[in-house]
Amino acid sequence: MAETLLHRQRTHRPPAPRPPSRRPGTLAGGLLRTARPKQWVKNLLVVAAPAAAGRLFSPHTAGRLVLVFVLFTACSAAVYLVNDARDAEADRAHPTKRHRPIASGRVPVSAAYGVAGVLAVLAPAAALRLTTPAVAVLLTAYLGMQLAYCVALKHVLVVDLVVVTTGFLMRAAAGGLALGIPLSRWFLITTGFGALFMVAAKRYSEAVQLAGTAGATRVLLTEYTTGYLRFVWQLAAGVAVLGYCLWALEEGGVAPTSLLPWRQLSVVAFVLAVLRYAVFADRGAAGEPEEVVLGDRALALIGLAWLAMYALAVANW
Template structure:
């Protein structure tokens, strides 16, 4: 009996070793943890950085710089090829100065923009443009633009551009958080655009021109703030998606500001148009005086969007509304006939 028992034990042990030898490799293969595939870093396209810098410079906002033509157009100085060449240079310089401010602003606000539902898509906040690169590009443009203006235009143009850059950087860092001052700074930026073309060409600027341009700009800026405030009041859950300072304004106050500015702009334009006192040099009709009708209609048309709270993007209102575009073309035609003495 003992011998038979030990024989059975050896047989069982042999079978067990054979089974283990047969199954162990399979078990090892099945049970072996798979190595995770190495995660590839996202590839940057070769032109992603330049494209990001261009987006940060806000090309859609460049249409505002067409205002550099305002003073020369009012003075009838656009027919000269020299004037047009000089104004092209001024347009490019002002665009570079404005782009410098946008680059530095986005670099400064990158952390806050990442927590914003809309601004997080901006190239600097999204990581497409490194913060240091945005600072460097903005600082380079801010430093070179006044120098280029002094070389290509005159000292007054360089001084005006320098004042614009300094004022806008102060706005980005502090002044945009100060009540009323924020409206004044943005309005002054538009006024500087309207002035710089005349400054570059040494054209005297009429006081009525400055009043009309200044209060016209305040009208659009206040209407934009009013529209933003109306939309914020309609969607209180999205207060973080708009300007923090808007909570300090009331819609009634902003409505008062844009209505006051619209009235002063209309009055200033009428006094400017009536300054000549009638037909000039035997013109067929008093086109300059008749242009008052088109100007007033354009203000009234824009006020419709302001009253609805849909004037949050002035460039969109001006470019997309056909009625306003037609009125604007009529005004341009009338004023052009006045300048040409036809």
């Protein structure tokens, strides 16, 4: 009887764990996911300066902006790959980040570093050859700043907010540099503080959602207070609105060909958009800005109304 049981135990051993899947596309899919396709919408800021200058539909503009968009996307993908490779161990302790391809083991750390290195070299080189030296310098500076952020700066209070905000500002400036468009001081102020508003609201939301959760987020968030982060995004929102109002009222009058003062009227839509986004920030639900912007129907309608009035103001219709 004992021999029979022993025989059964030997013949009915649990199956050995299967090795990780090596299906074609698994590594490529993991790399693509690590590159954050949802975040690519941020790179559409490259059209901001040409749109503000009324040159969005001029000859050769579209092709040049698409190229700059692709180059910035390559640079940001390189940064995300390095960031996730460095944070793999910490991400495994996070309730959601542990599912990221590198943290879960789907993408080897060495592969992430290798692809990031290739993208970081090719993007500025392509910019130097296909656009302008200023764009190549800007992309190189962006890579250097963001890699420094991944290594050390994201652990420094306030500096982390400034670095992320500057990344948005660089995107907005890239389109103007690619086309030789002077950048207005009001454009830079509104874009910079508008970006700080969204970045601080994101940090505030993360701090609210993960408060008291040990090991679930980076240490820096525990050093910020929610009161301080709330103060930052409220201050940034106020400065962004002020900068936009100064731009809208700078010329004061209405162009002879304009039916209505579109420049001044666009202030209403801009302020409503800020107030609508602030609803999510106040609730601590602005942790993913792209999901807020693309997922809220009311905000989308306000954004379309602002875009229409802004375009009419730039075109002097």
